[in-house]
Amino acid sequence: MRVLLIAVGNPLRRDDGIAHRVLEILDPDLAAGATALAVHQLTPEIAEDFSRHEIAVVIDADLDPGEAYLEEVLDPDRPALLGHELDATEVAALARKLYDWKGACLLCHVPGADFAEGGGFSDEAEGNAWRAARLIEELLASPSST
Amino acid sequence: MAERILISPVTRIEGHAKISIYLNDSNQVESAQFHVVEFRGFEKFCEGRPFHEMPGLMARVCGICPVSHVLASSKAGDALLGVEVPPAAVRLRRLINYGQILQSHALSFFHLSAPDLLLGFDSDPAQRNVLGLAERDPDMARRGVRLRQFGQRVIELLGGKRIHPAWGTPGGVLNPIDGRARDEIAGWIPEALSSVQMALGRMKALIDQFPEEIENIGNFPSLFLGTVSETGGLEYYDGPIRIVDAEGNVVAEGLDPQRYHTFIGEASEEWSYCKFPYYKPLGYPGGAYRVGPLARLNVATHAGTPLADRELREFKQRFGPTVNQSFHYHLARCIEMLHCVEKIDELVSDPALLDKHTRARAGQNRNEGIGSAEAPRGTLFHHYWVDDSGLMTKANLLIATGQNNIAMNKTVEQTAKHFVDPKKVTEGMLNRVEAGIRCYDPCLSCSTHALGKMPMVLEVRDRRGAVLSRYQR
Numbered sequence: 001m002r003v004l005l006i007a008v009g010n011p012l013r014r015d016d017g018i019a020h021r022v023l024e025i026l027d028p029d030l031a032a033g034a035t036a037l038a039v040h041q042l043t044p045e046i047a048e049d050f051s052r053h054e055i056a057v058v059i060d061a062d063l064d065p066g067e068a069y070l071e072e073v074l075d076p077d078r079p080a081l082l083g084h085e086l087d088a089t090e091v092a093a094l095a096r097k098l099y100d101w102k103g104a105c106l107l108c109h110v111p112g113a114d115f116a117e118g119g120g121f122s123d124e125a126e127g128n129a130w131r132a133a134r135l136i137e138e139l140l141a142s143p144s145s146t
Numbered sequence: 147m148a149e150r151i152l153i154s155p156v157t158r159i160e161g162h163a164k165i166s167i168y169l170n171d172s173n174q175v176e177s178a179q180f181h182v183v184e185f186r187g188f189e190k191f192c193e194g195r196p197f198h199e200m201p202g203l204m205a206r207v208c209g210i211c212p213v214s215h216v217l218a219s220s221k222a223g224d225a226l227l228g229v230e231v232p233p234a235a236v237r238l239r240r241l242i243n244y245g246q247i248l249q250s251h252a253l254s255f256f257h258l259s260a261p262d263l264l265l266g267f268d269s270d271p272a273q274r275n276v277l278g279l280a281e282r283d284p285d286m287a288r289r290g291v292r293l294r295q296f297g298q299r300v301i302e303l304l305g306g307k308r309i310h311p312a313w314g315t316p317g318g319v320l321n322p323i324d325g326r327a328r329d330e331i332a333g334w335i336p337e338a339l340s341s342v343q344m345a346l347g348r349m350k351a352l353i354d355q356f357p358e359e360i361e362n363i364g365n366f367p368s369l370f371l372g373t374v375s376e377t378g379g380l381e382y383y384d385g386p387i388r389i390v391d392a393e394g395n396v397v398a399e400g401l402d403p404q405r406y407h408t409f410i411g412e413a414s415e416e417w418s419y420c421k422f423p424y425y426k427p428l429g430y431p432g433g434a435y436r437v438g439p440l441a442r443l444n445v446a447t448h449a450g451t452p453l454a455d456r457e458l459r460e461f462k463q464r465f466g467p468t469v470n471q472s473f474h475y476h477l478a479r480c481i482e483m484l485h486c487v488e489k490i491d492e493l494v495s496d497p498a499l500l501d502k503h504t505r506a507r508a509g510q511n512r513n514e515g516i517g518s519a520e521a522p523r524g525t526l527f528h529h530y531w532v533d534d535s536g537l538m539t540k541a542n543l544l545i546a547t548g549q550n551n552i553a554m555n556k557t558v559e560q561t562a563k564h565f566v567d568p569k570k571v572t573e574g575m576l577n578r579v580e581a582g583i584r585c586y587d588p589c590l591s592c593s594t595h596a597l598g599k600m601p602m603v604l605e606v607r608d609r610r611g612a613v614l615s616r617y618q619r
Contacts, residue, residue, distance in 0.1 A: 012206070044276060044290070044291050044294065045291050045294050045295035045298060047291060048291055048295065094277060094280060094291075097277055097280035097281060097287075098287055099288070
């Protein structure tokens, strides 16, 4: 199965960019079979990238504390779309409507603790990046189980 | 009792804002204000940084039009160095700017404004978005996505990434383009041209459905300001400034953008973080002017590319030598997209584009430098002062959205006066007020130099300022 990994966030806002770190630490052998994109924000044209994959995993920092986790975006028809950027739900909805996409969209939450201006990551975010990487590696190892 | 209606946050624009509609004692709309409620302070925090860092820092002003800031910043840096930029770098800077304008206009037209135009201003707000558009006209929505993708790809191929590509630098650009990237861009042209022509044709056909909106959303006399080529044509990278009035008379010609401060003043109001620039000879607010797609078409005598030339002639024949209705920003945006695709085609067909000499190197030769360029939303000026060590001591950014601020406020007031019935406020009425703002496709992140997107609030207040009702999305 073709898997798309999209890391979302701004690396100049500390933990906001933790998704980019997840892409860096993924097992290269497993990651080699997936398409990886690193972006600051989700935009409408990413719907087309979704359409070319069976599974789209959006990796994003989470303001809520806790451990990294994966969840499936189950209700992709919520129409908000107020501005120039979209969330994973909206991109998935757009992909379904524009390209009749039948794939699965997963959101990988990576909780952070420090979203101030600057580089580097908090210990919490760094730990969660490794947990997120393991979860995604499990998915890449057996994507059909999704 | 006098009241105020407040729309906050404003939707389908970039940044945070609210609209206040003030009612008189007869419960009629008396005035309206468009408030920009976010503040970032880029001008302040770049003080003390080496001017060579400025293009990279300035790219962070905006995620939608970073290229414009990189270009204006690089040009200010060129002035500080006092160098002549190599021709290949100029071509590449022009190319990335066309990609920038194309992707930004595609987002504005297909994603943010087409839902109003194709689904109707009074349609269900839950459907009046790009998803609703995708249901109604999936081919058009797909083309919009692809067109923006093309513009983004041009930026990525040149700048190395889609957002915040700090590739422009004082003296030129960091890297030349290779043949493979040039060929990939060329490969997109036929599809892009077809999509733009489809959008343009659709927009021209739609216009007649909105006579009341055209007449009452941002239809007022003002000046229009934009960069023109040496022959008076459409120009986005470098050239003199021309100003025309509401009747098409040239008010000022051949103005040097390096001396913008001699003809543009900057006023401020306590209720907005956005500046209110004006044409100095006419004072504030009498010197109100508009910039951006409509202004550029109004000041230009021709486009300089075959298809856009034909469309520009038709535009002026149909609506007059100066088009005062801000509703026509949408059509102007479509014509500009066509022109951008043609210019991209022209540039990638030129073998000189591949020239490897893309940067002039020099030490600092001046303590003050100004750079300007046409951004998607209008003319952009970056003005830097540096000390003898090349450290920034002061910066002034004059942003396109800010230059439309007086016009946006007039538009909100005119639209509210015509469409809003305070006794029975409907969602469609408020949407038209928002749509007036969206004509300008404002980027408030840029104009306040802010973070995030721009939802809108509308409040009704009495003359003493008490909120009587509030609408928020």
